[in-house]
């Protein structure tokens with residue numbers, strides 16, 4: 001035992017006895033035992049046996065500035081000593097909330113000059129759902145209440161956010177979606193594009209938005225919500241034709257647009273926000289994760305001047321105890337200072353992003369890899385037994401992806417699988433040498449997966 005904690009087996013036994021894990025088959029996990037992560041620094045995690053693992057996922061797409069920054073710990077401790085908690089409900093405010101709100105207004109695009117603070121991405125999207133309905137009601141159009149979103153989009157795990165999301169497996173549990181939400185298909189050319197070119201397919205999928213607006217009735221649609229690049233859905237980068245057509249349709253019908261930037265925000269796509277990378281011009285932006293680089297939980301809804309003007313005209317009967325938590329806000333502000341001072345987004349855009357892109361796209365030469373997609377520092381590869389026909393494996397979808405994830409883990413690399421797509425989203429501070437190591441381990445894992453899949457007759 002290298003550190004001051006119980007031996008791994010004892011920690012695993014306690015974990016199995018008392019801890020219910022998110023998005024996990026508990027019985028299955030408990031027979032294997034969880035890998036216990038005890039510390040982290042930069043892009044590396046260390047487990048309870050002292051093994052160092054390269055984190056290709058930045059935690060859950062969130063640790064943009066890397067782990068273990070002393071300045072963050074110092075700011076948190078200082079803020080806890082000074083004002084550990086206070087609310088902003090009843091005619092009060094506090095400096096961390098005020099400074100963070102002003103800083104966000106400075107860095108976000110367009111006139112999204114106002115922020116409603118939340119505790120996470122999920123409850124930010126619950127805020128958005130209520131806010132767009134309140135907005136239209138205050139404008140005398142309460143019937144404009146339906147929000148359109150996309151199948152295989154991810155917007156969180158609360159009842160509202162999971163309903164906005166298009167994860168069918170989540171909808172099956174707990175009676176979702178809630179009423180007033182409609183879904184259209186996603187722009188995933190690799191899996192669903194058939195014989196169309198990516199551009200034709202992108203246009204077709206964008207036009208489903210117009211069809212859905214007409215089907216529901218323009219006077220009943222409040223908003224459209226989407227991630228600039230679907231993250232949890234498998235890092236699905238839409239064809240170039242997609243976003244301009246969506247924007248045209250939104251403008252034509254005067255529908256509010258909520259860009260869910262929970263993953264894409266704060267540098268992930270090589271700009272501060274995915275909305276800049278794809279010229280989305282949203283009315284509302286969901287932010288979380290990279291806002292604090294995951295050091296403390298905090299989220300927000302960035303809102304345009306017009307939406308704020310209308311929503312401010314009456315009491316918005318909504319809020320969370322931890323809206324604008326002073327310690328989380330102070331830590332987020334420090335995170336943004338580090339990102340700006342160290343020019344982290346510029347480095348991703350002009351140096352490490354292009355460096356990773358060249359290496360990532362070269363993975364497409366591997367016999368088992370179909371398309372390799374990357375924007376900034378979020379990337380995916382589609383595993384396939386036949387690139388030309390974009391075929392699926394004979395085994396149940398996700399079987400090969402899971403094998404690959406296990407081979408990555410065995411090679412001390414965290415890479416996630418979504419079905420048979422492998423995805424990465426490393427800390428934005430990853431260096432060129434660390435990118436080399438990530439790619440080397442990913443290649444080894446792919447080779448081992450290839451061997452295993454062939455040996456087990458799944459090809």
Ligand code: PMP
Nearest residue numbers: 120121122154155156260262263
């Ligand atoms: N929106 C998107 C795009 C996300 O990726 C996530 C989380 N992965 C959420 C919302 C939900 O955020 P949280 O888990 O902080 O509630």
